[in-house]
Structure formats: C-alpha cells, structure tokens
Amino acid sequence: DVKVTQSSRYLVKRTGEKVFLECVQDMDHENMFWYRQDPGLGLRLIYFSYDVKMKEKGDIPEGYSVSREKKERFSLILESASTNQTSMYLCASSSRRSQPQHFGDGTRLSIL
Amino acid sequence: AQSVTQPDIHITVSEGASLELRCNYSYGATPYLFWYVQSPGQGLQLLLKYFSGDTLVQGIKGFEAEFKRSQSSFNLRKPSVHWSDAAEYFCAVGGNNDMRFGAGTRLTVKP
Numbered sequence: 001d002v003k004v005t006q007s008s009r010y011l012v013k014r015t016g017e018k019v020f021l022e023c024v025q026d027m028d029h030e031n032m033f034w035y036r037q038d039p040g041l042g043l044r045l046i047y048f049s050y051d052v053k054m055k056e057k058g059d060i061p062e063g064y065s066v067s068r069e070k071k072e073r074f075s076l077i078l079e080s081a082s083t084n085q086t087s088m089y090l091c092a093s094s095s096r097r098s099q100p101q102h103f104g105d106g107t108r109l110s111i112l
Numbered sequence: 113a114q115s116v117t118q119p120d121i122h123i124t125v126s127e128g129a130s131l132e133l134r135c136n137y138s139y140g141a142t143p144y145l146f147w148y149v150q151s152p153g154q155g156l157q158l159l160l161k162y163f164s165g166d167t168l169v170q171g172i173k174g175f176e177a178e179f180k181r182s183q184s185s186f187n188l189r190k191p192s193v194h195w196s197d198a199a200e201y202f203c204a205v206g207g208n209n210d211m212r213f214g215a216g217t218r219l220t221v222k223p
Contacts (some may be wrong), residue, residue, distance in 0.1 A: 090156070099206065100161055
C-alpha cells in the first residue's frame with residue numbers, strides 16, 4: 001500500500017525556535033507538497049518540489065523554507081517559529097502536479 | 113489558474129438520509145476533478161476522480177459524483193449516509209500543471 005509518512009503527529013515548540021517537519025513517501029513520486037490547513041481556509045500550499053533539490057513557492061511561503069535532498073524525503077523548515085504558524089501541516093506526493101495527491105496524516109504544530 | 117468553490121461550509125444530515133455536497137470549479141479546459149475526505153485528525157483520502165469519459169463516477173465508501181460541464185459542477189452524492197461518514201470533504205480541480213482545493217465542507221451526521 002502506498003504511504004506518505006510524517007515524522008510527528010503532534011509537536012510543541014517555542015517562539016523563535018527552528019522547527020523541522022519531515023515527510024517521506026514510498027511511491028517514487030516526482031512531486032511533493034507541503035500544505036497548511038486552518039479552519040475556514042482549507043488547504044493552502046506553502047511549497048512544492050518537482051524533483052530533488054528543485055522547489056517552487058506556493059501561495060504562502062513567507063516564514064518557511066524546504067529541503068529535498070533525496071527523492072523520497074521533503075522537509076519543511078520554520079526558520080524562526082512564530083505563534084501565527086500554529087496550524088495543521090499536511091504533506092502530500094503525486095506523480096504529476098495535476099494528478100491525485102497522496103497525503104500523510106498531518107502534523108499538528110503548536111508554537112507557544 | 114483554476115479555482116474551486118464549495119458553497120456549503122457545514123451540512124448536517126440525519127443518518128440514512130441522502131447527501132449531496134456541492135462543488136463548482138473554474139477552468140478553461142476539461143479539468144481533472146477529485147473529491148477527498150478527511151476524518152478528524154487524519155490526512156486526506158481520495159474518494160473518487162474524474163479524468164474523462166463517463167460523467168458519473170463511482171468512488172469508495174458508496175460515494176458517487178457527477179461532472180456537469182454546462183454547470184461547471186462536480187457534486188458528490190451518497191444515497192444513504194452512515195454515522196461514519198461524518199468528516200470534512202474537499203473538492204479539487206487539477207489541470208495546467210496545478211491542483212487547487214476548495215475550502216471544504218464539514219458534514220455532521222445526526223443519529
């Protein structure tokens with residue numbers, strides 16, 4: 001069965017910390033995505049990657065960066081966490097950008 | 113770029129009743145259309161997809177959706193709702209090397 005695995009289900013960090021969210025997929029997909037999900041706002045794309053070391057900004061990249069050193073792994077980095085980054089973060093992968101995406105279970109991140 | 117509108121933020125239905133969740137899209141060509149479901153605390157799971165061909169598509173868990181080009185709609189239906197269907201439902205449109213999600217509809221099921 002295909003799988004997207006996010007390293008943490010729940011995470012609590014402090015303001016100003018550097019935070020790493022990790023995502024691994026086992027489907028050999030070219031594309032990987034990071035979304036942020038907030039009530040009433042749906043899914044908002046932060047960054048996506050279409051190949052190793054390749055990335056593009058999504059709709060809300062400010063305050064975030066990403067890293068993709070290996071095809072199966074895509075990391076989201078909060079350089080200096082702030083309280084307004086408290087949210088649910090979802091990772092996804094797909095063979096092509098317009099094709100069905102496979103999602104991880106999400107990381108609920110709280111910044112105190 | 114394409115966009116998706118789910119007009120209903122929250123819908124409540126009784127168990128056993130029929131369900132229809134609305135989805136309208138904006139896209140210049142024939143889109144790829146998807147419905148996803150998200151149970152509490154989980155990621156999104158693909159319910160069904162439309163790429164081409166028969167405009168009525170069947171999905172998992174007894175759901176179906178109908179693509180109506182003239183109305184730019186892709187509404188999700190289920191004849192008889194179960195309590196386990198309570199979740200959030202997202203419509204998505206793919207095309208032009210992009211994917212856009214609607215804001216979601218939360219479904220509550222009354223006993």
